[in-house]
Structure formats: C-alpha cells, structure tokens
Amino acid sequence: MKQYLIQKLISLLPVLFGVSLLAFVLGVITPGNPAELALSQGGYEPTPEQITEMEEQMGLDAPYPVQYLRWVGRALTGDLGTSYSTRNPVGEELARRIPVTLKLAACSITLTIILGIALGCTAAAWQGRLPDRIVGALTNTQLSLPAFWLALLLILLFAETLGWLPTSGNGGPRYMIMPALVLSSASTATAARLTRSALLEEFGKQYCTAAMARGISRWRLVLKNALPNAIVPVTAMLGNSLGGMLGGSIIVESIFALPGIGSYALSAVTNRDYPALQGYVLLTGLIYVLITLLVDTVSMLLNPKVRLGGKRI
Amino acid sequence: MTGAAEQQRINGITVEELSVIFRLPEGDVCAVDSVSTHFPEGKITGLIGESGCGKSVLGLALLGLLPPYASVAGEMYLDGSPLTPETARKRLGTEIGLIPQSPSDSLNPARTVSAQLQEALLPLKLGRKQRMMKARELLSAFGFPEPERILRAYPHELSGGMQQRVLCAAGAACSPRWILADEPTKGLDRDLRSQVRETLLSLREHGVKSMLVITHDLPLARSLCDTMAVMYAGQVLELGSGILEKPLHPYTRSFLAALPENGFQSMPGVAPKAGERLPGCPFAPRCPIAVPRCHQERPPACSPEPGKTVRCFQYV
Ligand SMILES: Nc1ncnc2c1ncn2[C@@H]1O[C@H](COP(=O)(O)OP(=O)(O)O)[C@@H](O)[C@H]1O
Ligand SMILES: [Mg+2]
Numbered sequence: 001m002k003q004y005l006i007q008k009l010i011s012l013l014p015v016l017f018g019v020s021l022l023a024f025v026l027g028v029i030t031p032g033n034p035a036e037l038a039l040s041q042g043g044y045e046p047t048p049e050q051i052t053e054m055e056e057q058m059g060l061d062a063p064y065p066v067q068y069l070r071w072v073g074r075a076l077t078g079d080l081g082t083s084y085s086t087r088n089p090v091g092e093e094l095a096r097r098i099p100v101t102l103k104l105a106a107c108s109i110t111l112t113i114i115l116g117i118a119l120g121c122t123a124a125a126w127q128g129r130l131p132d133r134i135v136g137a138l139t140n141t142q143l144s145l146p147a148f149w150l151a152l153l154l155i156l157l158f159a160e161t162l163g164w165l166p167t168s169g170n171g172g173p174r175y176m177i178m179p180a181l182v183l184s185s186a187s188t189a190t191a192a193r194l195t196r197s198a199l200l201e202e203f204g205k206q207y208c209t210a211a212m213a214r215g216i217s218r219w220r221l222v223l224k225n226a227l228p229n230a231i232v233p234v235t236a237m238l239g240n241s242l243g244g245m246l247g248g249s250i251i252v253e254s255i256f257a258l259p260g261i262g263s264y265a266l267s268a269v270t271n272r273d274y275p276a277l278q279g280y281v282l283l284t285g286l287i288y289v290l291i292t293l294l295v296d297t298v299s300m301l302l303n304p305k306v307r308l309g310g311k312r313i
Numbered sequence: 314m315t316g317a318a319e320q321q322r323i324n325g326i327t328v329e330e331l332s333v334i335f336r337l338p339e340g341d342v343c344a345v346d347s348v349s350t351h352f353p354e355g356k357i358t359g360l361i362g363e364s365g366c367g368k369s370v371l372g373l374a375l376l377g378l379l380p381p382y383a384s385v386a387g388e389m390y391l392d393g394s395p396l397t398p399e400t401a402r403k404r405l406g407t408e409i410g411l412i413p414q415s416p417s418d419s420l421n422p423a424r425t426v427s428a429q430l431q432e433a434l435l436p437l438k439l440g441r442k443q444r445m446m447k448a449r450e451l452l453s454a455f456g457f458p459e460p461e462r463i464l465r466a467y468p469h470e471l472s473g474g475m476q477q478r479v480l481c482a483a484g485a486a487c488s489p490r491w492i493l494a495d496e497p498t499k500g501l502d503r504d505l506r507s508q509v510r511e512t513l514l515s516l517r518e519h520g521v522k523s524m525l526v527i528t529h530d531l532p533l534a535r536s537l538c539d540t541m542a543v544m545y546a547g548q549v550l551e552l553g554s555g556i557l558e559k560p561l562h563p564y565t566r567s568f569l570a571a572l573p574e575n576g577f578q579s580m581p582g583v584a585p586k587a588g589e590r591l592p593g594c595p596f597a598p599r600c601p602i603a604v605p606r607c608h609q610e611r612p613p614a615c616s617p618e619p620g621k622t623v624r625c626f627q628y629v
Pocket of ligand 2: 368369370414495496
C-alpha cells in the first residue's frame with residue numbers, strides 16, 4: 001500500500017511540473033515588460049535606463065529555462081514574487097487568505113458529505129416512492145439553480161427579511177453558514193444522486209440478496225451492507241468537489257465578501273496582477289495533487305482487499 | 314381425502330399457478346411460468362434443470378426477495394398460510410433460511426465474517442456476548458477448527474469452500490425449519506463437494522427439517538434428496554421420488570442422457586429463449602415423441618404412479 005502511494009506520488013510529479021510551467025508561461029506571455037510594470041505602478045514613468053537596470057535585477061535577460069529554474073527555486077522557498085497592485089509578497093498574501101478559504105471549504109465539504117449521503121440513502125431506501133421523488137426534485141433544483149442566484153435568495157430570506165444571519169464579511173461561525181450552504185449546494189446534489197445510484201447498483205448484487213435473506217431491516221441493508229461498498233465511487237466525487245472548494249469559489253467569496261484566495265484570484269485578474277495569478281495557479285495545482293493523494297488513500301482504506309492485500313487465510 | 318393425507322398436502326411449501334415476469338426495458342422475461350407444485354415438509358427436495366430455466370427465480374420468489382421490477386402472480390403457501398413478500402420477510406432467517414448461489418458473490422466484500430454472521434443471528438435477540446459466542450459455535454459446527462481467525466477475516470481471505478461453509482452457517486444461524494440451498498456445490502472440486510454434502514446433511518442437527526436444494530450436481534441430488542422436481546423453461550415438468558432412476562417425462566430422459574456419465578447424448582434443438590412463452594408444452598419443439606396436441610395445449614398434471622406428478626400427454 002505504501003509502495004502504491006509512492007508510485008502515485010511519482011506519477012503526480014509531472015502534473016506539478018505542468019502546473020508550474022503553466023504558471024511560469026503565464027508570466028512570460030504577459031503583455032508589457034514586467035520590469036516596466038513593476039516600476040510604473042502608481043502613475044510613475046520610468047526612464048529606459050531604469051527599466052534596463054530593473055530587467056537585470058529581475059534576471060529577465062537570462063534565457064527562459066534559466067528564468068524558469070530560478071523562479072521554481074524561489075517558489076520552493078515560498079518566494080512567489082511581489083504583487084503589482086499591493087506591493088506585498090504574493091506568498092504572504094496567499095498565506096493570509098488561505099485560512100478563510102480552508103474554513104469555508106471545510107464547512108462546505110462537511111455539509112456535502114452529511115447531507116449528500118443522507119439524501120442518497122433516503123432516496124435509495126425508498127426507491128420510486130415519495131421520499132425518493134422529493135430527493136429527486138430537491139437535487140434537480142440544486143443543480144439547476146446558479147450559485148449567485150441561490151446566494152441572493154438566501155441573503156434576501158435570512159439576512160434581509162428574517163435578520164438571522166449577517167449578509168457578508170468574515171467573522172464567527174454565523175458568517176460561514178450561508179456561504180457554505182451556497183458552495184455545497186451543487187456538490188450535495190451530485191453526491192446524493194451518486195450515492196443513490198451506487199446504492200441501487202449494490203442492491204442488485206448477490207450479497208445484498210443474501211443479507212436480505214437474513215431478515216434484516218431496510219436501514220440495516222442500506223447503511224451496514226450496501227453503503228460501505230457504494231461509498232467508494234462517492235469518495236472520488238467528494239475529492240473532486242473538495243479540490244474545487246479549496247481553489248476558492250470566486251462567486252461565493254465575492255458575494256459574501258470573504259477575503260479568501262478565490263476573491264484574491266478575481267482581483268488579480270482585474271488588476272492584471274500576474275505574480276498574484278501565478279501564485280494562485282501554483283497553489284491550486286499543489287492542492288489538486290494533495291487531494292488526489294488523499295482520495296486514493298481513503299479509497300484504499302475503504303477496500304479491505306487492497307488494505308490487507310490478496311492473501312488467503 | 315383422509316385427514317392425514319390432507320395434512321401432508323398442506324405441510325410444506327405449496328405453489329399455485331406461480332408466474333414471475335421481469336419487466337425489462339427490452340421486453341418482458343417470463344422466468345417462472347404458471348408453476349404449481351409442492352415441496353413436502355421433512356424431506357429434501359432437489360430442483361434440477363438447465364441453467365437459466367428459472368430455478369433461482371422460483372426460490373427467490375418463495376423468499377419474497379425478487380427485485381422491484383419483477384411482477385409475481387399466483388399463490389405460495391407455507392404450511393397452509395400464504396407467503397407474500399411481506400409475510401415471507403418476517404419468516405426470513407427464522408423459518409426459511411437461504412444458502413445463496415455463487416459463494417464468492419454472496420458475502421459482503423467490505424465486512425468481516427463476524428459482522429455478517431452476527432447479522433444472521435440478530436433475529437434471536439441475544440446479547441452482544443452471547444451472539445459472539447453463538448457465532449463461534451456455528452463456525453466450529455461447520456468445520457472451522459479456528460473460528461476466531463475466521464471471524465476476523467474478510468471474505469476475500471477465505472477459499473471458495475470456506476465461503477460456502479460460512480454461508481451455510483449464516484443460513485442455518487437461527488435454526489430455520491426450511492432451508493433453500495441454491496447450487497451449493499457449483500464450482501467446487503470433488504472433495505469440497507462431498508464436504509458440502511456432509512454440511513447440508515448436518516443441517517438437520519441444527520433444527521432444519523426440510524430443504525429445497527437447487528442443483529446441477531446429480532450425484533449430490535441422488536445421495537441427498539428424497540424427492541425431485543425437474544424444471545424446464547420456467548415450468549416444473551416432473552415431480553416425485555425416484556425420478557433419476559425412472560424418469561417419466563421425455564425432457565427428464567433427454568436431460569439425463571445428456572449428462573457426461575451417461576455418454577453426452579446431446580439433445581436436439583435449443584431451449585426456448587428466456588421470455589418466450591409457447592402455447593403448448595415448452596419441450597414439444599425438441600421432444601422426440603411430440604404429437605400435434607403437444608404444440609397447442611399445456612399438458613395437465615398426471616400421476617401415472619403414486620407419488621409422482623408429470624406433465625406430459627403420453628400419460629393422460
Ligand atoms: N434479476 C433479474 N432480472 C432480469 N432477468 C432475470 C433476473 N434474474 C433472472 N432473470 C432471468 O430469468 C431466467 C431464469 O433465471 P434463473 O432463475 O437465475 O436461472 P437458474 O435456473 O439458472 O437459476 C433467466 O433467463 C434470467 O435471465
Ligand atoms: Mg441459479
């Protein structure tokens with residue numbers, strides 16, 4: 001198992017390389033001279049001598065592969081360059097913002113796991129009956145409602161009309177409820193549908209017939225017998241969702257004014273802040289790799305055949 | 314009819330005009346076609362027939378375990394009281410136990426033997442400790458010298474023969490009066506087959522009085538079963554004792570002649586496709602002695618010898 005994980009990690013290295021290359025190229029193809037851009041913020045117009053000096057200082061006269069290696073070397077030590085718009089180190093800015101995104105992602109994935117699996121189990125246990133149809137209608141709505149629209153509806157109801165929750169900002173747990181609901185809505189629906197169909201597939205298998213022949217209850221069949229097997233494909237889907245959430249949701253973070261990395265990426269795009277964007281791409285690439293490893297580990301732990309190896313007693 | 318004979322007629326599993334049709338997107342598949350039969354109490358009945366003739370579906374119908382898209386018509390009785398999916402469910406495990414087909418698919422790959430065996434013991438409403446002890450006892454009774462190790466194991470760690478015995482233990486856990494064993498020796502080698510035979514016979518010591526054994530394994534059927542039912546294309550064509558020695562139905566004769574030990578005389582023609590329903594005898598197209606009537610009408614149940622029922626016009 002350990003060996004498998006190491007193999008997996010090695011197979012993910014090219015992904016990391018690709019992501020870093022992408023981020024680097026993003027900086028290279030930037031319209032305009034980075035040295036000039038770095039000097040000219042705030043309306044100041046640098047002289048050509050100043051620009052040449054800055055280019056040398058920034059190493060922009062070296063060939064691209066050398067520049068890339070230097071850039072990667074700096075990135076590995078946490079130096080992601082300086083933001084054009086704020087003049088702060090990008091690494092520090094991301095580090096300040098990532099806890100907000102992490103908190104939001106943790107709340108959202110928890111909601112997704114609990115609600116998604118519970119809804120999926122309910123639908124499968126009463127396949128074709130009323131609870132199944134209610135879950136079907138609910139998940140349909142969740143999937144077709146755009147996030148910004150759901151966010152506006154929730155704000156209208158819980159903040160404006162009822163006054164129970166704050167409209168926006170970052171603070172205690174109450175500030176996380178609406179953003180997490182919005183961010184988890186679509187993935188909850190996907191998880192519920194996937195859980196349902198995976199459970200129904202398990203029900204058709206011989207071991208479920210054998211379990212039912214022992215006179216067990218419907219819930220025991222669903223939760224104890226079918227779910228441990230049906231959860232495997234759901235884990236992969238949940239991992240993907242978590243990856244997306246950790247990348248920071250631009251829509252949710254902007255609407256609820258949460259200072260996470262999603263809203264950071266948005267402002268980087270609007271300000272043409274290439275170092276900030278590079279840092280963001282690199283960070284989300286790293287997150288993707290870590291999530292892939294996490295999902296693989298979890299699915300392996302869930303399968304006793306892989307966990308224990310194929311040996312016989 | 315005398316009272317005793319009437320009682321005998323009632324005791325056991327009675328099936329009347331049972332049909333099972335799978336409603337599939339591709340069309341209806343009639344897996345069991347108007348079967349009327351009786352499996353007597355206190356006896357081991359063998360149910361034989363080619364693959365796909367509907368043996369397992371008949372068994373699952375008795376247990377009320379068919380999938381939702383199966384439509385079931387007709388009546389089933391256990392000792393005279395109706396068996397519906399709802400009433401059957403209450404009897405599962407405690408009155409009727411199942412030893413399912415294909416052992417490697419019948420154990421939950423994600424759960425330990427202990428979890429699955431204890432689940433089979435739930436209807437007894439024992440405490441945790443007692444249940445654990447009972448599980449250990451069951452495994453020892455079914456030929457595991459080291460029950461502790463087996464309890465901790467996952468199904469993939471057991472051999473096919475071990476899986477089969479675990480399933481026998483689970484099916485017999487609550488000492489049901491009836492056991493339905495579906496192809497218990499399929500895919501096992503000779504030694505394991507005789508081991509399973511012993512195991513099935515030992516079920517009697519666990520309070521199991523009557524059994525329905527679905528099998529392809531004629532040596533097993535011969536040595537284990539008191540009486541036999543022969544199925545073809547969803548119908549029971551012949552029923553009674555001594556069928557293997559003295560087959561009455563032309564299908565049974567061809568079936569036996571086609572066995573390796575009788576020289577592989579293959580049957581002409583092919584079995585009707587699943588779902589195809591013929592107006593007459595299902596075997597008529599392949600029958601060497603069929604007369605025009607066989608293609609038009611269903612033969613009635615005849616009793617040319619006491620204790621035997623056969624559906625063929627030659628005995629009418
Ligand atoms: N769950 C099911 N869904 C659809 N068709 C089925 C199902 N189970 C069995 N059948 C069909 O019913 C027929 C009888 O199957 P079965 O009883 O399993 O045969 P066997 O006599 O080998 O046990 C076959 O044609 C099979 O394709
Ligand atoms: Mg079968």
